[in-house]
Amino acid sequence: MMKIVSGNSNRPLAEAICSYLNLPITKAVVKRFNDMEVFVEIQENVRGQDMFIIQSTSFPTNDHLMELLIITDALRRASAKRITAVIPYFGYARQDRKPGPRTPISAKLVSNLITHAGADRVLTIDLHAGQIQGFFDIPTDNLFSGPVFVRDIKQHMDIANTVVVSPDIGGVVRARALAKRLDTPLAIVDKRRERAGESEVMNIIGSVDGKSCILIDDIVDSGGTLCNAAEALLAQGAKDVTAYITHGVLSGGAVSRITNSKLKNLVITDSIQPTEAVKVARNIRVIPIASLLGEAIGRTSREESVSSLFE
Numbered sequence: 001m002m003k004i005v006s007g008n009s010n011r012p013l014a015e016a017i018c019s020y021l022n023l024p025i026t027k028a029v030v031k032r033f034n035d036m037e038v039f040v041e042i043q044e045n046v047r048g049q050d051m052f053i054i055q056s057t058s059f060p061t062n063d064h065l066m067e068l069l070i071i072t073d074a075l076r077r078a079s080a081k082r083i084t085a086v087i088p089y090f091g092y093a094r095q096d097r098k099p100g101p102r103t104p105i106s107a108k109l110v111s112n113l114i115t116h117a118g119a120d121r122v123l124t125i126d127l128h129a130g131q132i133q134g135f136f137d138i139p140t141d142n143l144f145s146g147p148v149f150v151r152d153i154k155q156h157m158d159i160a161n162t163v164v165v166s167p168d169i170g171g172v173v174r175a176r177a178l179a180k181r182l183d184t185p186l187a188i189v190d191k192r193r194e195r196a197g198e199s200e201v202m203n204i205i206g207s208v209d210g211k212s213c214i215l216i217d218d219i220v221d222s223g224g225t226l227c228n229a230a231e232a233l234l235a236q237g238a239k240d241v242t243a244y245i246t247h248g249v250l251s252g253g254a255v256s257r258i259t260n261s262k263l264k265n266l267v268i269t270d271s272i273q274p275t276e277a278v279k280v281a282r283n284i285r286v287i288p289i290a291s292l293l294g295e296a297i298g299r300t301s302r303e304e305s306v307s308s309l310f311e
């Protein structure tokens with residue numbers, strides 16, 4: 001039987017997934033001792049069960065990662081049949097290569113920790129780079145928020161006059177996939193620093209003049225990439241700019257940077273639990289992904305295809 005356990009990173013999302021699956025959330029305590037050590041107690045029998053842990057490794061990243069590892073350990077020692085780590089937002093994913101000598105590949109280290117703690121599978125959404133799946137030697141499903149975004153875009157925008165834009169060269173594959181689903185043209189923001197010490201130049205590849213632009217990305221953290229891309233597009237004659245970004249990390253002053261920008265709208269999912277500031281921001285809207293995750297969890301448990309969700 002399938003059961004869902006939640007860490008503390010995004011309990012509302014875990015509850016929404018449970019309601020989609022028509023399941024009660026498994027009774028468990030996930031708390032801190034006075035010195036902030038994590039303590040976990042699963043308060044019902046899970047012997048022989050198909051367990052799914054819902055936990056984004058979002059801020060505070062290390063605490064939420066430790067919760068995930070310790071819940072996994074608790075379930076393994078309680079004789080769960082199979083443990084799937086459902087990590088809607090996989091923190092550390094951006095550290096997926098050595099940017100310089102004597103630097104770590106932290107995404108690989110975190111993958112090892114999750115595997116060694118006892119996870120049998122991983123389920124996530126819009127991994128920063130698809131290849132990170134290969135950091136795990138256990139089955140890893142990487143879902144796409146594309147279909148959820150397409151539905152929302154069709155409800156809120158007139159796609160006849162839109163162009164999908166990648167905010168950097170690294171995001172072109174993701175943007176091309178969305179443009180194909182929407183049947184719109186594609187443009188790319190090409191950020192270049194011609195000479196060391198000179199400021200970056202933003203070249204736009206493709207035509208955006210008079211168009212409504214849809215910027216697509218996996219992560220919005222400081223908001224720098226997004227706001228700079230929006231400025232560059234408007235300077236090239238774009239009519240307006242809306243962004244669809246899966247993971248709203250939104251650290252530091254990101255929310256005020258976005259509300260004070262010329263961005264018409266930023267649409268994010270609730271893969272990371274939105275803060276109060278996000279909820280009241282004039283140009284940020286959060287769309288739910290519980291049904292996508294719930295459907296993928298149900299299919300995993302019934303041993304049905306997950307990829308067919310995206311055909």
Ligand code: R5P
Binds near residue numbers: 094168171218222225
């Ligand atoms: C970078 O490769 C990612 O896809 C995002 O563009 C980046 O993490 C966004 O970060 P920030 O909002 O701080 O510019």
